[in-house]
Amino acid sequence: xxIEVRKITKTFGSFVALNDVSLHxxxxxxxxxxxxxxxxxxxxxxxxxxxxxxxAGSGPILFHDEDVAGIDVRDRRVGFVFxxxxxxxxxxxxxxxxxxxxxxxxxxxxxxAAIREKVQQLLKLxxxxxxxxxxxxxxSGGQRxxxxxxxxxxxxxxxxxxxxxxxxxxxxxxxxLRRWLRRLHEEIQVTIVFVxxxxxxALELADRVVVMNQGxxxxxxxxxxxxxxxxxxxxxxxxxxxxxxxxxxxxxxxHFSGLTMDAPPRHGGSGAVRVFVRPHDWMxxxxxxxxxxxxxxxxxxxxxxxxxxxRLITEYGEWIDVDMSHDRYHELALYTGxxxxxxxxxxxxxxxxxxxFAAYQAAREQMQRDARHLSPAGP
Amino acid sequence: xGLVLKQRSVLPxxxxxxxxxxxxxSLIVLVPLAAxxxxxxxxxxxxxxxxxxDPRVTASYRxxxxxxxxxxxxxxxxGFVVAWVLVRYRFPGKKLVDALVDLPFALxxxxxxxxxxxxxxxxxxxxxxxxxxxxxxxxxxxxxMLAMTFIxxxxxxxTLQPILEDLDPEIEQAAASLGATRRQTIARVxxxxxxxxxxxxxxxxxxxxxxxYGSVVFISGNMPMRTEIAPLLIIIKLEQxxxxxxxxxxVVMLAxxxxxxxxxxxxxxxxxxxxxxx
Numbered sequence: 001x002x003i004e005v006r007k008i009t010k011t012f013g014s015f016v017a018l019n020d021v022s023l024h025x026x027x028x029x030x031x032x033x034x035x036x037x038x039x040x041x042x043x044x045x046x047x048x049x050x051x052x053x054x055x056a057g058s059g060p061i062l063f064h065d066e067d068v069a070g071i072d073v074r075d076r077r078v079g080f081v082f083x084x085x086x087x088x089x090x091x092x093x094x095x096x097x098x099x100x101x102x103x104x105x106x107x108x109x110x111x112x113a114a115i116r117e118k119v120q121q122l123l124k125l126x127x128x129x130x131x132x133x134x135x136x137x138x139x140s141g142g143q144r145x146x147x148x149x150x151x152x153x154x155x156x157x158x159x160x161x162x163x164x165x166x167x168x169x170x171x172x173x174x175x176x177l178r179r180w181l182r183r184l185h186e187e188i189q190v191t192i193v194f195v196x197x198x199x200x201x202a203l204e205l206a207d208r209v210v211v212m213n214q215g216x217x218x219x220x221x222x223x224x225x226x227x228x229x230x231x232x233x234x235x236x237x238x239x240x241x242x243x244x245x246x247x248x249x250x251x252x253x254x255h256f257s258g259l260t261m262d263a264p265p266r267h268g269g270s271g272a273v274r275v276f277v278r279p280h281d282w283m284x285x286x287x288x289x290x291x292x293x294x295x296x297x298x299x300x301x302x303x304x305x306x307x308x309x310x311r312l313i314t315e316y317g318e319w320i321d322v323d324m325s326h327d328r329y330h331e332l333a334l335y336t337g338x339x340x341x342x343x344x345x346x347x348x349x350x351x352x353x354x355x356x357f358a359a360y361q362a363a364r365e366q367m368q369r370d371a372r373h374l375s376p377a378g379p
Numbered sequence: 380x381g382l383v384l385k386q387r388s389v390l391p392x393x394x395x396x397x398x399x400x401x402x403x404x405s406l407i408v409l410v411p412l413a414a415x416x417x418x419x420x421x422x423x424x425x426x427x428x429x430x431x432x433d434p435r436v437t438a439s440y441r442x443x444x445x446x447x448x449x450x451x452x453x454x455x456x457x458g459f460v461v462a463w464v465l466v467r468y469r470f471p472g473k474k475l476v477d478a479l480v481d482l483p484f485a486l487x488x489x490x491x492x493x494x495x496x497x498x499x500x501x502x503x504x505x506x507x508x509x510x511x512x513x514x515x516x517x518x519x520x521x522x523x524m525l526a527m528t529f530i531x532x533x534x535x536x537x538t539l540q541p542i543l544e545d546l547d548p549e550i551e552q553a554a555a556s557l558g559a560t561r562r563q564t565i566a567r568v569x570x571x572x573x574x575x576x577x578x579x580x581x582x583x584x585x586x587x588x589x590x591x592y593g594s595v596v597f598i599s600g601n602m603p604m605r606t607e608i609a610p611l612l613i614i615i616k617l618e619q620x621x622x623x624x625x626x627x628x629x630v631v632m633l634a635x636x637x638x639x640x641x642x643x644x645x646x647x648x649x650x651x652x653x654x655x656x657x
Contacts, residue, residue, distance in 0.1 A: 049556060050556075051552050051555075051556070072555075073552070073555045073556050074555045074556065074557075074558045074559065074560065075558075076556075077558075078556060079556070080552070080553070080556040082549045082552070082553060084547070084549065086547060086549035086550045086552070086553040087550075087553075088550060088553075088554075088568055088571075089572065090571045090572060099554070099557055099559070099567075100557035100558055100559075103554075103557065103558055103559040103560070103563045103567070104558060151553075151557065152556075152557075154557075155557055155558055
């Protein structure tokens with residue numbers, strides 16, 4: 001079941017939660033809505049579910065090309081899993097999962113035996129079959145989450161919508177459930193849209209990531225695309241820690257922090273730019289090797305964890321965070337106060353005041369057209 | 380048994396507070412009630428039975444318990460609606476309506492009785508129209524029930540309100556997303572969560588109605604066999620210096636209402652066990 005929303009706007013009083021948002025989710029896809037709180041991601045999810053109505057003038061909400069905007073939540077056949085699970089406290093695990101089947105009108109309600117079998121099967125799927133008689137208050141957070149999922153799946157939803165599914169769980173349980181959800185998705189092949197503010201979760205789990213900010217879509221793409229080809233400064237900033245510099249672009253040459261290098265391809269203009277380099281995208285040398293580099297002094301070293309993390313300061317007083325492998329760290333024998341040369345391996349840059357997403361879209365479409373012209377197999 | 384009582388708790392002060400609670404309840408509740416029971420024992424068993432089985436007395440029991448039950452039931456239903464509206468919706472004048480709910484608490488009951496009587500009397504503001512329909516309120520059992528409903532309303536509203544406020548609106552949305560109709564959501568999801576509070580509100584409204592005197596005596600007209608409530612008979616006996624007879628009537632009321640409240644408590648525990656079990 002594919003989902004499409006077109007030009008959706010939603011305001012709460014004077015607060016604009018969603019501003020002209022469009023989105024297409026293919027059938028069977030696993031899509032993450034990623035953004036900070038207040039970005040409108042949960043509102044979008046609730047609009048898809050039918051728990052919230054769009055403002056007048058908004059476009060349609062299509063499920064498999066059928067407009068469901070006027071259809072009530074109970075007839076939309078979506079499975080919705082709430083951030084805080086919203087389990088029925090006075091019902092056992094079994095009764096919670098059976099609820100969606102038991103409230104069906106008599107003529108389409110399965111027999112008691114069929115309901116029992118279906119619920120047992122679902123509880124097995126979420127590995128909760130041995131807890132069928134417990135009450136929600138007797139379960140851990142991760143177990144409640146899985147019951148909530150089984151309950152949503154019981155009505156055989158055409159799409160499954162999850163609001164911050166792992167938000168209230170501790171890091172370890174979260175990782176386990178992530179993997180488990182991925183497997184579940186492969187097993188049951190249902191379209192899943194989930195909301196998260198955790199970029200690791202989105203990048204690890206989703207087929208495609210929708211990055212949202214202040215009620216607008218900043219970028220839609222595969223985890224690879226949004227990470228390696230961010231469409232805007234916001235996306236770069238949101239997808240993990242990054243070093244930012246003020247720089248200048250002049251006829252194909254980029255200047256920042258005392259370093260001059262060729263601008264990355266597709267950046268021909270001139271003017272003030274902001275330069276982004278991720279901590280793991282620096283090559284660190286103790287001697288200049290001819291490549292354009294900037295000089296810095298090591299200020300702090302933290303070698304505990306998967307990488308050695310260094311904090312350096314440039315000649316111009318800018319702080320730079322650098323991650324490197326432990327091997328490389330030992331090879332260089334770095335110490336606090338050591339002078340090093342930094343060579344950026346990968347940089348992202350944005351002209352000041354540029355409209356990130358539009359520019360990105362235009363550039364991408366141009367590239368695709370170019371690629372078609374160049375490709376020998378193309379039309 | 381001794382072992383259980385001596386079990387130490389990490390929270391200090393159990394012995395002290397339990398001792399205080401027992402002493403306080405004894406002084407305020409148990410001692411006067413015991414005196415009442417003792418007073419009634421000055422009668423012979425036969426005399427006791429004669430008093431409490433007197434047709435005029437049994438008629439008053441029927442009216443007292445019947446009207447109280449009816450009033451408590453009405454309050455449970457409509458108090459629920461009032462609490463629901465106050466918690467779930469925002470409307471101009473909400474604060475005023477909220478304050479209005481407490482009025483029956485604050486008003487001297489005699490004032491309430493006089494006001495209700497003058498409104499519902501055959502020539503009163505409302506009574507005059509009801510009279511045209513052949514419905515008489517003042518000086519009938521219906522009037523007794525009305526006064527009891529008036530004074531019992533705040534109990535149901537105020538017990539339900541905090542529970543309703545705590546009720547997560549997401550569980551209703553969850554029920555709807557699973558295909559439940561509004562009616563199914565209320566019957567299967569909301570009411571079971573509220574059930575203990577509903578019972579408490581009912582019990583309080585019932586107990587209050589049963590003990591009510593001031594407002595009822597004005598609107599009932601106090602006609603023997605028809606509109607006399609049991610508390611009134613007790614007063615009448617006292618005025619005739621028959622305090623043993625008054626105690627006898629009171630003891631029966633006490634026993635009946637205590638067993639009813641106990642029953643409601645047990646029902647409540649039975650219904651709410653699943654939620655508290657850990």
